[in-house]
Amino acid sequence: MELKEKLLDSHFAFEEQSEVNEIVQNQRSSALRIFQEKGFPTKKIEAWKYTSLNSILNKDYVLFPRTDSNIELKKVKQYFLHDIDTYKIVFIDGIYSPFLSDTTHDGLDVCLLSAALSQIKYKEVIDKYFNKSVIKDESLTALNTAYAREGAYIFIPENKVSEKPIEIMHFSTGEQKSLWLQPRNLIVVEKNSQVQIIERHQSLREHNIVTNSVTEIYAHNDALVDYYKIQNDLDSASLIDNTYINQEKNSHVSVHTFSFGGNLVRNNLNYFHKGQHIMSTLKGLTILKDKQHIDHNTLVSHSKPNCESHQDYKGIFSDHSKGVFNGKIYVDKVAQKTNAFQQSNNILIDDKATINSKPQLEIFADDVKCSHGCTIGQLDEETLFYLRSRGIPRKEAKALLTYAFANNILQSVQINVLKKRINEQIAEKLGVNLGFDL
């Protein structure tokens, strides 16, 4: 059976096994109809011109994994942050793992979406926010909505700073040979509150896994959201990440995406402005090799005056790896005094590596400051000569310069232990073995 048919036909069984309120049920049903009508995106669609899903769609997947997978802490400990205390929402093969998690309801909610969707005390929040920020006719998002049941639910009430960062971790064990997961996260940060979140998807051994994830983030007035996506999965894992961010007045939402692995990764990162004096930050660092493929598809929709957005993506591509950067900035005619900045800088290490970079600026206001730039290059020979003249061999010199190129994306990472960890990962990915005392 074709994957699309399987997804459509399995929905009835899915509905039977999950209790939700009627509103959510209706949203799921209409989302399924959208997916039925649109199907999976193809390269004929402009936004998917450089990324084909064919290689992952022509396989058979388990949609409802067994519920008894378990893993020992010591096997996954390395993927968590150390040295600092964090809240943890952990899933194994899509199923919540209470054993590995550390949730809370003390002053803030860090728990499961399945609980929020089924319990009456969350109904008000669910009715107000669930599926309200997404682009409804985007077929992969619709597919996720149709199957939305499990994921992280984070609610930070007014004037609350979450003292601990929150880690959202998805492990897959490989017990199912092929697995299709659709996690759904809902994050609401009320007025003048702050939170830091780290999201990671990690296979523990090689197996076909596709994760089609949707995250909705609502940042109210003066809220501060600092989000980190760590994409360093095995080459058998693919990820389609759809993130929708709604920002109110004076809020700042920052998303850092570190993409160091995986078979195919597509990031649809969307920002919508609902008030003035908003700051949106999008930073990405991609280091790929072999046949890995990444597609960063960003949208910043400036619909109010006096807001800022800042995008800075860097990519380093070796072997046959491929990168796509498609950054759209929309400035509505009322969004005067917008300050939108976009930069995409790339280094191709090998002749066979490719990058397609496409800035898309649609500006309807006349008093704005928008800039975009894109570079694709190789390492400068003169610079290499400087390092070599100090006795550093060509290969190490190249690694060191690439490291320097990548490193500055790290400067804005606010969690020190995370910064250190990623720095080590960058050095490892680039083969820089300098014994840095970072």
Next chain:
Amino acid sequence: MLTIENLHAAVDGKKILRGVDLDVKSGEIHAIMGPNGSGKSTLSSVIAGNEVYEMTEGNIVLNGEEISELDAEERAHKGIFMSFQYPVEIPGVSVTNFIKTAINSSRKAQGLNDMPASEMLKKIRQKAELLEIDTKFLSRSLNEGFSGGEKKRNEIFQMAMLEPKLSILDETDSGLDIDALKIVANGVNKLRNKNNAVVIITHYQRLLNYISPDFVHVLHDGKIVKSGTKDLAHELEAKGYDWIKEDSN
């Protein structure tokens, strides 16, 4: 130490050096002066092994060994150092980490293990003290946001750490105010000894007020057209380069 014979070099097919001869012995300081476009920077780049320049004829012999076929890093391992006119910036890599990497690369090439961290630290402190460098400076990213003077001081600090046999200072005085110039010159003077040698490449003689050369050579049109002692530098300062050009034509 360094013997250059009949050196010819070109860049992009354009001939720049047309038969340079130079003999530098241990303990000596040589200054190579010349007007713009005479080939000064090409000469330093060719000695250091920059592949942008094609050496078409001649020999470069360091301590009895022909080095013109060696890569830049191999020449560095054999004791050649070049202070750059425009040192590059490397964000995210501190001066200390950079110099550690450089030193251990050379040690590795010589079959030695990494220098123990304590020894490295001690050496860094000693050399920083010798050159009057604030240790805070050493934890900054290499050359990033450095002033012109700081960049050149950093070059001399690297020279101190790497302890080369032959140092080539390419236009080290350019862009320096008099205070920075004195500091850099002072550093070079402290580092010279009877076992190493220094070649100073410069347009102006002002650096030579602070570093006293044993020999001064004038490069013109890709050749050394005149050699002499320190007095030659003063003569050039007073009379300019025109008389040399006329003499050699």
